Amino acid sequence: MYTKSAARNIFYGGSLFFLLIFFGLTAHTHYYAVNVSTNKETLNEAVAHGKKIWEDKACVNCHTILGEGAYFAPELGNVFVRFGGKDDPEGAREAIKDWMKAQPSGVEGRRQMPQFNLSEKELDDLAEFLQWVSTIDTNNWPPNDAG
């Protein structure tokens, strides 16, 4: 039987070992996220501002983005693709903006999205953000456009 101090040393030493591996892999993953899986050139101020709007309105507490968030409203990581943005980026941006302006639907028995009263510039930036997110290399997730 191992003694208590042996168990303690295995705990401390092993945890440190796995943490160091994890930090090392994180460093590589960080590099990969900046240079490989996302587009550095298109990550402009509009995208950053769009992300800020996404956060200010707490969108993630209804929607998911890349599968993370609440499960009350549709996935938005690929909403740009779902709105036909691959063939017609301009059309998809307009469709997203029109959708935002048309809320809430007020239909009885249908989940309601609030009206956020965004300015034209804010709507543009939010659409830019959603377009940028749709270009992330996610290992082919989600399985289909339904998200």
Next chain:
Amino acid sequence: MKYQSQKVAMAYFAVAMALFAIQVLGGLVAGYIYIAPNFLSDLAPFNVVRMVHTNALIVWLLLGFFGAAYYLIPEEAERELYSPMIGYLQLILLVVGTLGAVITYVFNLFEGNFFLGLQGREFLEQPLWVKLGIIVAALMFLFNISMTVLKGRKTAITNVLLLGLWGIAIFFLFSLYVPDNLVLDKIYWWYVVHLWVEGVWELVMAAILAFMLLKLTGVDREIVEKWVYVIVALALFSGVLGTGHHYYWIGTPKYWTWIGSIFSALEVVPFFAMVVFSFTMVWKGGRDHPNKAAILWALGASVMSFFGAGVWGFMHTLASVNYYSHGTQVTAAHGHLAFFGAYVSINLAIITYAMPHLLKREPYNQVLNMISFWIMNSAMAFMTFVLTFAGAIQTHLQRVNGDYFMDVQDQLGLFYMMRFGAGAVFVVGALLFIYATFVPRKELMSASSRSPAAAE
């Protein structure tokens, strides 16, 4: 209660239970919106209700941990707390921050303000000033507890508990980093969320469980402490690289699908070890402790965390499964049972154990308490089952067949109704627990009817 300063714990437990009530009522409202979507849609949309539900949960669990530490550290270190005053000031700071956060969410104040407005990243929505307040409170707490331990007896339980609590504070610092790149944002967001609940929180849980089993069963300290080190070693060996199961689909390298699948599959092991540990100790221990409700909660915490965090986590952790189930109601099912089974239950366990000591009386309202145990556990099990069914159907319709989200949701109504029913029953159980804990019956049982040695 052997040390006067342990009394600080009671204030923490009281505030924690008030937030528990708010949390479950918030959950009930959110569950109702699922079946009546127009309810409150103008006043408090779903996202606001959900923020109250999740944030109240996180804060009260932390308050419970702090309270547990203030209760058990003096007994373990065999000395009074370094400063009860710091303990109370810390609680006031946390209450102010919590109220500030809730008011900010509900009335949508200071929107967009970098310091006063909410920061809408899931679970970390607290305005920056609240986050900084939490960090100050954590530092006060760690100073207070560390000074107590440094001057007193050092045990495996204090070591592991302190390490867990320091880890909570250190990993919370990553919540301050909000990069423009969504992928980077998510990578470090998990440093808080995963390394908390599947890392350092497990250390806190194991330490509290060990303390309780030591007191409740009378098993030799040497045996309990060896178990504790083995359990927390298994938790971190699997849990740290197990973070990889969140790095499958968020723009991170492909190798995480292997690392995440292998290590997170092993995360079930420490939870299984906790089941074996708690049942073995209770079986072997010779002590006939009068607080049966505390024993029930301690065993319940190990079993339900094994199912919630372990089994339900494993169910969708392999990358090939997660590819289809990621971000569906399967995750919601797992989240509910894991948080309840592990962290809610261990908190209710230590509260059930500590309150009679803090009130200096024999265990009271035990039958009510145990009824609340069975109500909450059955309700949460039922909720988990219906959400799992909903998630399985959603996964098939949406991820395999490619039906649109809202079309799929419209077909899950029956499950959401059953979930609401389970939630309503759970609220009854939670309120019953709070009543049984804080409204002791007036007549005191005669102290001589119990052996004083057993009532430790």
